[in-house]
Amino acid sequence: MLTTEAGRFLRRIALPLAATVLVVAGLGLLVTRALDGVWPVSAEDGLVRTFADHRSDLWDAVSRVLSVASGAPAVIAGTLIAAGLALAAYRSWRAPLFLVGTVAAQTLVYLLVRMWVDRDRPAVPRLDDLPGDGSYYSGHTGAALALYGGIAVLLSRQLTGRVGVWVWRVLCLLVPLAVGLSRIYRGDNHPSDVLAAFVSAAAVLAIMDAAVLSPKSVWGGPGGNPRHYAHGRMPRAALVVNPIKLDSADDRARIDRIMSEAGWAPPLWLETTVEDPGAGVTRKALAEGVDLVVVAGGDGTVRECAGALAGTGVPLAVVPSGTGNLLARNLGLPIDLADAVHVAVHGRDRHIDLGGIAPDEPDGEWRYFTAMAGIGLDAAMVADAPDALKKKVGWPAYAVSAGRHLRDARMRVTLRIDDGPPIKRRARMVLVGNVGALQAGMQLLPGAEPDDGLLDVVVFAPYGMTGWAHATVRVIGRRRRDVPDVPPRQRRWRPIEHFTGRSVEVETARPEPRELDGDPIGPGTRLSVRVRPGALVVRVPDGRVAVRPEARAEPFPVALDVVEVGPAGLALPAEAAAGGGTAEAGPWADGGSAPRHDHKNI
Numbered sequence: 138m139l140t141t142e143a144g145r146f147l148r149r150i151a152l153p154l155a156a157t158v159l160v161v162a163g164l165g166l167l168v169t170r171a172l173d174g175v176w177p178v179s180a181e182d183g184l185v186r187t188f189a190d191h192r193s194d195l196w197d198a199v200s201r202v203l204s205v206a207s208g209a210p211a212v213i214a215g216t217l218i219a220a221g222l223a224l225a226a227y228r229s230w231r232a233p234l235f236l237v238g239t240v241a242a243q244t245l246v247y248l249l250v251r252m253w254v255d256r257d258r259p260a261v262p263r264l265d266d267l268p269g270d271g272s273y274y275s276g277h278t279g280a281a282l283a284l285y286g287g288i289a290v291l292l293s294r295q296l297t298g299r300v301g302v303w304v305w306r307v308l309c310l311l312v313p314l315a316v317g318l319s320r321i322y323r324g325d326n327h328p329s330d331v332l333a334a335f336v337s338a339a340a341v342l343a344i345m346d347a348a349v350l351s352p353k354s355v356w357g358g359p360g361g362n363p364r365h366y367a368h369g370r371m372p373r374a375a376l377v378v379n380p381i382k383l384d385s386a387d388d389r390a391r392i393d394r395i396m397s398e399a400g401w402a403p404p405l406w407l408e409t410t411v412e413d414p415g416a417g418v419t420r421k422a423l424a425e426g427v428d429l430v431v432v433a434g435g436d437g438t439v440r441e442c443a444g445a446l447a448g449t450g451v452p453l454a455v456v457p458s459g460t461g462n463l464l465a466r467n468l469g470l471p472i473d474l475a476d477a478v479h480v481a482v483h484g485r486d487r488h489i490d491l492g493g494i495a496p497d498e499p500d501g502e503w504r505y506f507t508a509m510a511g512i513g514l515d516a517a518m519v520a521d522a523p524d525a526l527k528k529k530v531g532w533p534a535y536a537v538s539a540g541r542h543l544r545d546a547r548m549r550v551t552l553r554i555d556d557g558p559p560i561k562r563r564a565r566m567v568l569v570g571n572v573g574a575l576q577a578g579m580q581l582l583p584g585a586e587p588d589d590g591l592l593d594v595v596v597f598a599p600y601g602m603t604g605w606a607h608a609t610v611r612v613i614g615r616r617r618r619d620v621p622d623v624p625p626r627q628r629r630w631r632p633i634e635h636f637t638g639r640s641v642e643v644e645t646a647r648p649e650p651r652e653l654d655g656d657p658i659g660p661g662t663r664l665s666v667r668v669r670p671g672a673l674v675v676r677v678p679d680g681r682v683a684v685r686p687e688a689r690a691e692p693f694p695v696a697l698d699v700v701e702v703g704p705a706g707l708a709l710p711a712e713a714a715a716g717g718g719t720a721e722a723g724p725w726a727d728g729g730s731a732p733r734h735d736h737k738n739i
């Protein structure tokens with residue numbers, strides 16, 4: 138069995154590369170021998186001839202630039218520059234090693250394949266001064282895909298904003314595509330030479346990615362966070378535990394074991410108390426210089442720790458142990474303890490926004506939330522949910538307490554979004570959220586994205602049976618419907634209205650119950666909320682680290698048809714469940730100045 142470093146190198150790099158050589162060379166032999174003169178090989182040079190017949194000065198020049206950019210000197214220089222930049226950016230040898238290794242391995246595969254497969258270049262006048270043989274495969278295209286594809290892989294590990302990732306991937310992949318076309322245009326290669334280059338370089342990219350960047354890399358170590366190697370020490374996490382939520386010694390031993398197996402130092406164990414439900418111990422962990430804070434508790438404990446971590450850049454990982462686990466559900470974090478710890482050590486980092494509530498008193502502290510803040514029915518409901526029932530049945534306990542408040546008088550509310558005009562409504566509750574999903578298939582804020590730098594607001598104002606029915610259908614239908622065509626006078630009677638903004642002021646005529654992430658924070662006439670964009674770094678599953686699908690927290694775990702219309706169906710804001718406490722005030726990274734993209738450690 139191959140257990141040594143050399144053995145692992147052989148298994149993860151050398152053998153897959155050898156297999157790539159065999160496959161690509163086999164394809165080459167197929168094309169040049171078995172399929173010679175057979176369609177589609179017989180037809181492919183039609184494209185080369187068409188290009189040759191339609192050459193122009195402009196395209197000659199463009200294709201020349203592309204050929205030079207993918208030639209050996211440019212690729213070597215580009216690789217060294219990109220590797221240097223990657224080293225400076227990530228302070229890790231892994232990213233530069235990946236780039237250099239990929240380009241070098243691709244070159245090796247190319248040279249070996251060329252020794253085996255001998256193919257004449259297309260029978261058209263060539264624009265480059267090349268020998269007439271050695272057409273298979275296109276070395277320029279292979280080199281371009283290795284270099285630009287490698288950069289795309291690195292960037293997609295760094296950027297996870299959906300659009301950002303795709304823009305970078307597409308841009309980087311356009312270069313080798315353009316190089317491939319330019320080789321055909323210039324009469325240097327057959328189309329199948331270019332295709333084989335894509336196959337070869339893509340295989341090399343995948344091999345090197347798995348071997349060098351993946352948490353299960355040839356060299357093992359602390360998973361997906363190679364940045365830690367740069368410190369020359371083992372990474373260390375703090376485990377902030379709410380002892381009433383995670384009290385099993387076995388669970389703690391399991392966490393210790395998983396971290397140790399992943400190459401992490403023994404964690405710093407810290408427990409929350411009623412007096413310090415999370416923020417204080419998190420600050421203590423920061424003072425110890427930990428690389429990661431893992432929170433084992435409910436949303437309240439998560440909220441506390443998140444407030445203390447805001448703006449520090451130290452990532453937060455969650456071992457969901459509460460009733461609601463709203464943040465975990467909305468971010469698709471695993472609920473299972475072992476999977477959650479696995480993500481903590483092997484996952485990638487994602488920047489998300491935090492919501493902040495202004496203090497009621499001038500000298501008070503800002504309090505943060507990761508999921509939602511609310512005033513009205515939702516807060517009355519979380520405050521009244523019987524603890525014993527909560528413990529017994531979980532989040533459905535909120536539905537029971539919701540029933541008690543269905544007939545409460547509606548609040549007179551004045552809303553002000555950013556610097557907009559006051560909006561007056563009679564509402565049952567106003568929720569301001571960073572994320573939008575609740576349990577039981579309910580999507581209260583369908584447009585909410587945790588990293589869009591915006592707060593999403595829902596004004597919930599159903600009246601009578603029809604109003605409740607309409608509202609329930611809207612909520613479980615998960616649709617957001619703006620109603621720009623409805624005149625303002627009619628709009629105010631709609632059961633659900635949505636708004637978005639960076640700051641949200643809610644004022645009520647009388648003191649009303651309020652909550653933060655499902656924690657009652659006492660009644661008041663004001664909920665003054667601002668977003669702090671990208672303030673929190675959360676460790677989330679890396680696409681390449683296996684999290685059992687059944688262990689991943691689903692935002693919509695329950696079939697839709699269990700929600701009834703009417704009072705029994707009003708489980709709406711129920712499980713914005715969580716614990717309590719306040720978070721320290723901090724500077725607002727306002728105006729979208731914080732990064733919108735997600736960042737990963739690579």
Ligand SMILES: Nc1ncnc2c1ncn2[C@@H]1O[C@H](COP(=O)(O)OP(=O)(O)OP(=O)(O)O)[C@@H](O)[C@H]1O
Binds near residue numbers: 413434460717
């Ligand atoms: N050592 C402790 N002993 C007793 N209570 C504690 C202790 N540490 C924290 N708490 C309480 O736990 C609550 C926070 O719990 P947590 O957020 O972990 O779960 P939760 O909010 O109850 O989550 P959920 O409602 O989803 O179950 C706070 O009210 C806090 O006072």
